[in-house]
Amino acid sequence: MFQIHVSTSINGDDTEFSCEADETLLDVLRDRLGLTGSKEGCGTGDCGACSVIVDGRLVCSCLMLGAEAQGREIETIEGMANGSELHPLQQKFLDHAALQCGVCTPGFLVAAKSLLERNDNPTEEEVRYWLAGNLCRCTGYDKIVRAVLDTAKEMRKSPKTKKTAAKKRVKA
Amino acid sequence: MNVISGRIPLQYHAPATLKDAVNLLANSKGKTQILAGGTDLLVRMRTGFSEPDNIIDVKHISPMCKISRDGKGFSIGAAVSSAEMSENAALLKAWPGVVEAAALIGSTQVQGRATIAGNLCNASPAADSVPAMVAAGARALIRGPKGKRKVAVEKFCKGPGKTVLKKGELVEAILLPEKPARTGDAYLRFIPRTEMDIAVVGAGVCVTLDSKGVCTAARVSLGAIAPTVLLDARAARTLVGTSLDDPALDALAAACSAAARPIDDKRGTKEFRIHVAGVLARRAAIIARDRALGKS
Numbered sequence: 001m002f003q004i005h006v007s008t009s010i011n012g013d014d015t016e017f018s019c020e021a022d023e024t025l026l027d028v029l030r031d032r033l034g035l036t037g038s039k040e041g042c043g044t045g046d047c048g049a050c051s052v053i054v055d056g057r058l059v060c061s062c063l064m065l066g067a068e069a070q071g072r073e074i075e076t077i078e079g080m081a082n083g084s085e086l087h088p089l090q091q092k093f094l095d096h097a098a099l100q101c102g103v104c105t106p107g108f109l110v111a112a113k114s115l116l117e118r119n120d121n122p123t124e125e126e127v128r129y130w131l132a133g134n135l136c137r138c139t140g141y142d143k144i145v146r147a148v149l150d151t152a153k154e155m156r157k158s159p160k161t162k163k164t165a166a167k168k169r170v171k172a
Numbered sequence: 173m174n175v176i177s178g179r180i181p182l183q184y185h186a187p188a189t190l191k192d193a194v195n196l197l198a199n200s201k202g203k204t205q206i207l208a209g210g211t212d213l214l215v216r217m218r219t220g221f222s223e224p225d226n227i228i229d230v231k232h233i234s235p236m237c238k239i240s241r242d243g244k245g246f247s248i249g250a251a252v253s254s255a256e257m258s259e260n261a262a263l264l265k266a267w268p269g270v271v272e273a274a275a276l277i278g279s280t281q282v283q284g285r286a287t288i289a290g291n292l293c294n295a296s297p298a299a300d301s302v303p304a305m306v307a308a309g310a311r312a313l314i315r316g317p318k319g320k321r322k323v324a325v326e327k328f329c330k331g332p333g334k335t336v337l338k339k340g341e342l343v344e345a346i347l348l349p350e351k352p353a354r355t356g357d358a359y360l361r362f363i364p365r366t367e368m369d370i371a372v373v374g375a376g377v378c379v380t381l382d383s384k385g386v387c388t389a390a391r392v393s394l395g396a397i398a399p400t401v402l403l404d405a406r407a408a409r410t411l412v413g414t415s416l417d418d419p420a421l422d423a424l425a426a427a428c429s430a431a432a433r434p435i436d437d438k439r440g441t442k443e444f445r446i447h448v449a450g451v452l453a454r455r456a457a458i459i460a461r462d463r464a465l466g467k468s
Contacts (some may be wrong), residue, residue, distance in 0.1 A: 002181040021184035021227065024214065044215045048281055057255060057284040063214045064285070065207070067184045068229060111280065132367040133279020 008069040010035070011079025019066035028051045029076060037077035037106045041135065048134035051107040051114075054078050058114040060133075077106035080113065088158075089113055089151045096147035099124035108134050112148045120156055124149060158161035186229045190236070190315055190344060193228055196405040198340030207231075207341050208251045209285035211278065212294045218392075228342075234446045236344060237265060239407070245349040250289035250342070257288070267348055268463065269357030269376060269456075271306030272336025276361060279368060288321075289343045295329040297398040298338075298371045304328075304359035306393035306403050307376030310348050316341035326393065326403040343466035352389075353432045355380040361395070362375055362404075362448050371396045372440040375428065375452035377460040379411060385465065387411045392424065392457075396439075397449050404431045407453065416461040425450030 003018040010033070018029050026043075029035040029052070038061055041047035045063040052061045053075040061076075079089045089112050092098070097103045108131065115122060115130045122130070127148050128141070136144060180202070187193040197204055202225030205213055215221035232238050236249040239260050244261055254274040257263055264271045274288050277300050288301040292312060305325045312328050314321050317340040325346070329335055337343070349356075357378040363369035373393030382388050392407040407427035414420035429450035436442050462468045 002183070004184055021182040043218050045211060045278070045282055048279065051281055057253070058281050059284045060281045062218075063211055063225070064280070065184065065210070065214070067186070067231075068207075068210075068231070070186070083402075114280075129367065130280050133281045169398065 004067045006067060006070045008071065008075045011075055015114060017066070021065070021067060024060035024062050025052070025064040025066050025069055025074075027063060028069070035076055035078050039099045039103050041103065041107075045106070046113060046133075047104070048133070049104050049107040051110040051134065053114055054108060058111055065153075075110070077110055080109060085111065088155055089116070089148065090149040092147040092154070093144070096143050096150065098139060098143040098147035104134060104136040104138075108136070108144055112127060112144075112151070115148070116152055116155065122149070122152060127149075180225060183226045184335040185226060185279075186232045188232050190233055193230055193233060193342060194315055194317060194340060196226070196444075197342060198249070200228075202226065204228060204459045206250075206293070208236075208287045208290045209253060209282075211282050211286040212290060220292055230342070245347060248288060248346045248348070250287060250345055252287060252289075253284055254286050254288070255283040258283070261308065263348075266351045266430050267308050267357055267380065269359045269460070270301065270304045270308050270310070272402060273359035273374075274359075276300045276359075278444070284415050288344060288346055292325060292328055293335060293337070293343055295331070295333050295335050295400075296370075297332055297399055298331075298374070298403065299394050300359070300361055300395070300402070302356065302376060302401045303374045303376035303393040303395040305346065305348075306463055307356050307359065307391045308348055309378070310346050312343050313347050314341050314346045315344040320344075322347065322394045326401065329400040331399045352380050353381070354464050354466075356465070358459035358463065359453045360456045360459070362440075362452060370439065371446050373397055373432075373434075373448040373452055374401075374422070375449060377456040379416065379457065379460045380463045381415075381461070385415045387414055387416055387461075391403060392428065392453060394428060394432060394449050394453070397434040398435040402427065402431060407431060411434065411457065416457055421454045421457055427453040428453040 039049035041049035047058045050061040204226040205224040207229040231251045236251040240247045291299045291301045310325045311322045359376040361371035361374040376393040378391045380389040390408040390411040394402045410423035432446045433448040434445035
């Protein structure tokens with residue numbers, strides 16, 4: 001009853017779903033589309049575990065209605081790796097042990113990706129401010145920040161990853 | 173999430189024109205909420221403080237999604253996010269205090285959605301963008317069944333959560349004037365951490381100087397120290413006719429502390445807020461002065 005039909009794009013795939021008016025985008029991603037990578041930490045926009053990119057803009061999917069996805073381009077954590085090839089950020093999070101329980105990790109990765117698409121050489125301060133809306137109860141943040149800075153450094157060195165990032169930025 | 177179980181299902185509307193939005197708003201039954209950025213509305217729904225019957229999403233109304241500039245000033249559509257304001261070089265150059273205040277609200281994620289029109293309509297006494305808008309002389313452009321009207325931002329809120337909007341009315345845009353020559357604005361707030369918090373006290377200052385650096389006009393606003401954001405004429409008068417030297421700044425601080433009538437709450441005591449209102453106004457005035465002088 002009162003289902004809203006929504007056509008959108010998720011990780012480059014045309015996607016259609018029906019939802020109720022009070023369902024958030026996070027509810028739709030997890031419960032209707034089976035994309036459970038985005039996590040619900042707080043449900044009120046404070047923790048960033050549900051971070052996704054909508055039309056090139058980092059947002060909390062818990063603070064957006066599913067119905068608002070109509071005609072938008074949405075990127076989630078599920079679209080980050082290229083098949084079995086991890087995104088450089090994902091690899092660096094592993095290398096730096098920048099996660100423990102892992103609940104906040106998808107949000108951190110999506111948020112960090114959005115930062116590096118805008119700024120390929122952020123300072124530590126810029127990384128910390130950009131990620132201020134992503135909460136982690138395990139790591140104390142230092143390892144996460146180091147992983148992001150190291151990824152930026154590697155992506156600047158590697159023309160291939162840089163090119164891919166630039167291409168994605170244009171698309172966004 | 174089903175925040176409305178047991179009630180009539182929530183209706184979501186996404187009109188493409190302002191006229192349709194106003195018609196929906198004027199003719200809707202039950203409680204109707206405008207959805208711009210949603211960073212307050214969705215939290216209120218989630219926590220049970222708001223149970224609307226209708227939601228009108230204004231992000232499909234293209235004029236409401238734009239920042240435009242004519243000879244008279246800037247119009248910031250009610251659906252424009254803080255992040256878009258920060259990326260607008262002309263707006264940042266003209267009204268850095270307003271843009272910086274908007275950029276203080278929430279995280280990067282919240283910045284991507286939150287709007288200053290929403291911040292105003294939420295009518296919190298601690299809203300960060302509101303004192304900055306008041307100092308800059310911003311007006312809310314309101315659209316309703318009877319047409320348009322403009323209300324000065326300092327007169328928009330009647331109390332916490334209460335605004336001058338009547339049935340069927342919505343805020344279409346925030347209007348900022350063209351910045352007069354040798355004018356600078358600034359907003360500062362106190363929070364007990366460096367990011368991601370709600371203002372304990374906020375202060376906005378806008379000053380215009382003459383060619384000798386003497387202040388010819390000033391607007392001083394204070395947030396979180398009264399039920400609504402205050403525009404304080406007495407504090408502004410302490411600056412006019414001075415070069416914003418130390419005695420003038422001391423008088424400003426004293427006037428702001430005298431104007432503050434805050435409450436005690438978990439974020440700060442009355443005494444602390446009264447003191448900090450003066451301190452922040454003084455610091456904001458120095459930034460505004462330096463901006464008017466073209467120093468920053």
